[in-house]
Amino acid sequence: MTEINLTIDGKQVKAEAGMTVLDVARREDIYIPTLCHHEKLEAFGGCRLCMVEVESRGWTSYVVSCLYPVAKDIVVRTRSDKVDKIRKVLVEELMAHAPDAPELVNLAREYGADRDRFKKEASFCVLCGLCVRYCDEVKKKNAVSFFDNGAVRQIKFVAEIAKNECWDCQECFAICPTSYAQAAYLLTEALAFPGQRKTAKRAAKATAKPRVIIPITAVPMTA
Numbered sequence: 491m492t493e494i495n496l497t498i499d500g501k502q503v504k505a506e507a508g509m510t511v512l513d514v515a516r517r518e519d520i521y522i523p524t525l526c527h528h529e530k531l532e533a534f535g536g537c538r539l540c541m542v543e544v545e546s547r548g549w550t551s552y553v554v555s556c557l558y559p560v561a562k563d564i565v566v567r568t569r570s571d572k573v574d575k576i577r578k579v580l581v582e583e584l585m586a587h588a589p590d591a592p593e594l595v596n597l598a599r600e601y602g603a604d605r606d607r608f609k610k611e612a613s614f615c616v617l618c619g620l621c622v623r624y625c626d627e628v629k630k631k632n633a634v635s636f637f638d639n640g641a642v643r644q645i646k647f648v649a650e651i652a653k654n655e656c657w658d659c660q661e662c663f664a665i666c667p668t669s670y671a672q673a674a675y676l677l678t679e680a681l682a683f684p685g686q687r688k689t690a691k692r693a694a695k696a697t698a699k700p701r702v703i704i705p706i707t708a709v710p711m712t713a
């Protein structure tokens with residue numbers, strides 16, 4: 491196994507070829523914010539919050555650390571004026587969709603983001619894809635998917651699958667950073683298979699770190 495030396499925030503560390511900068515930072519307890527990353531899932535590179543500054547052979551670039559492979563002698567800075575500015579704007583954009591999501595509120599505090607900078611488009615979903623990818627890669631059910639593209643891109647539960655698969659799973663609820671996965675499922679259930687919910691005790695299945703579930707007061711009719 492090829493060993494690679496690199497520096498992260500002034501600390502010299504060793505890594506194996508194939509690791510990403512985020513992998514190494516996490517192993518070293520160096521914090522990099524992430525929204526679309528999950529240890530059980532393939533890297534997605536969607537939220538870009540994990541962006542870091544990398545200096546290599548005299549060049550500085552800004553890379554998505556959950557996708558960027560380690561390389562010999564690179565110097566990584568997880569915070570700099572420019573990195574912080576990029577994260578601030580990213581958080582502001584995400585807050586147009588989910589202004590009260592606890593992780594975004596914390597990040598806004600950290601990076602000085604203005605939750606009202608961008609016009610509100612309260613879809614409540616930040617399209618991180620965690621629910622879609624978890625249901626695909628871990629559960630192998632594909633009960634929730636992306637639909638459409640561009641500004642109208644959204645996630646939806648597939649009623650025919652969800653009515654059989656979701657009632658005793660619901661693991662995506664806990665990994666969704668905004669609570670929209672839960673709201674979208676409940677809406678699908680109410681519209682497509684009302685009254686079919688089984689009353690059996692739901693398995694409290696272990697997922698990643700539990701997230702705070704925030705109430706959603708309005709949900710677009712997208713089932």
Ligand code: SF4
Pocket residue numbers: 614615616617618619620621622645665666667668669670671
């Ligand atoms: S519903 Fe939640 S987990 Fe799914 S894509 Fe939207 S924000 Fe991410």
Ligand code: FES
Pocket residue numbers: 523524525526527534535536537538539540541554555556557
């Ligand atoms: S965590 Fe890297 S792009 Fe979202």
